[in-house]
Amino acid sequence: AQSVAQPEDQVNVAEGNPLTVKCTYSVSGNPYLFWYVQYPNRGLQFLLKYITGDNLVKGSYGFEAEFNKSQTSFHLKKPSALVSDSALYFCAVRDPFYGNNRLAFGKGNQVVVIP
Amino acid sequence: GAGVSQSPSNKVTEKGKDVELRCDPISGHTALYWYRQRLGQGLEFLIYFQGNSAPDKSGLPSDRFSAERTGESVSTLTIQRTQQEDSAVYLCASGLGTSGGAEETQYFGPGTRLLVL
Numbered sequence: 001a002q003s004v005a006q007p008e009d010q011v012n013v014a015e016g017n018p019l020t021v022k023c024t025y026s027v028s029g030n031p032y033l034f035w036y037v038q039y040p041n042r043g044l045q046f047l048l049k050y051i052t053g054d055n056l057v058k059g060s061y062g063f064e065a066e067f068n069k070s071q072t073s074f075h076l077k078k079p080s081a082l083v084s085d086s087a088l089y090f091c092a093v094r095d096p097f098y099g100n101n102r103l104a105f106g107k108g109n110q111v112v113v114i115p
Numbered sequence: 116g117a118g119v120s121q122s123p124s125n126k127v128t129e130k131g132k133d134v135e136l137r138c139d140p141i142s143g144h145t146a147l148y149w150y151r152q153r154l155g156q157g158l159e160f161l162i163y164f165q166g167n168s169a170p171d172k173s174g175l176p177s178d179r180f181s182a183e184r185t186g187e188s189v190s191t192l193t194i195q196r197t198q199q200e201d202s203a204v205y206l207c208a209s210g211l212g213t214s215g216g217a218e219e220t221q222y223f224g225p226g227t228r229l230l231v232l
Contacts, residue, residue: 043225
């Protein structure tokens with residue numbers, strides 16, 4: 001079955017510095033990968049997804065993610081973090097091999113951007 | 116346009132009571148999903164609807180949990196005889212449900228925060 005690992009519980013970064021949130025995945029076939037962000041007391045907001053094509057995917061709010069098949073990773077990046085980027089970030093994967101539409105989520109990473 | 120809405124936003128109930136949680140998907144979205152988010156954990160899949168049928172209900176944790184969808188729109192998640200371990204945020208998501216649906220993006224509502232005392 002598909003699964004996602006987000007190895008860090010919290011990521012602290014100074015405002016203006018590059019932000020990276022790590023994600024590795026496990027699937028049987030080719031993965032469909034997603035990043036979502038959750039602000040306090042709100043639902044998940046879609047940031048970006050990788051389906052096929054270019055390994056570098058650009059999304060909302062200046063975020064991007066790079067699909068690396070050999071390392072089974074899909075790390076989220078932002079060149080210059082803002083205080084407003086402080087939130088909970090979830091990586092998710094769907095494995096089309098299983099023919100279902102469910103998403104498997106990681107446990108999430110709390111990002112804290114320090115002014 | 117309007118996003119996914121859920122009600123109530125918060126629900127406090129006593130152990131043993133039944134609760135109903137409601138989800139209104141984005142208009143025109145035929146796919147609807149329910150997830151559970153326990154404190155400090157990722158999202159746990161519960162059930163998936165395509166139209167009014169549920170081809171995948173394998174995530175429902177026990178027979179106390181059930182869900183239905185009518186008119187290819189509103190869905191209700193019912194938890195009978197609630198237990199303290201049912202306390203969580205219940206999130207609903209919807210998607211276009213087009214063929215090749217594995218590629219589709221799921222759009223989430225704000226969730227219902229359930230507390231069982």
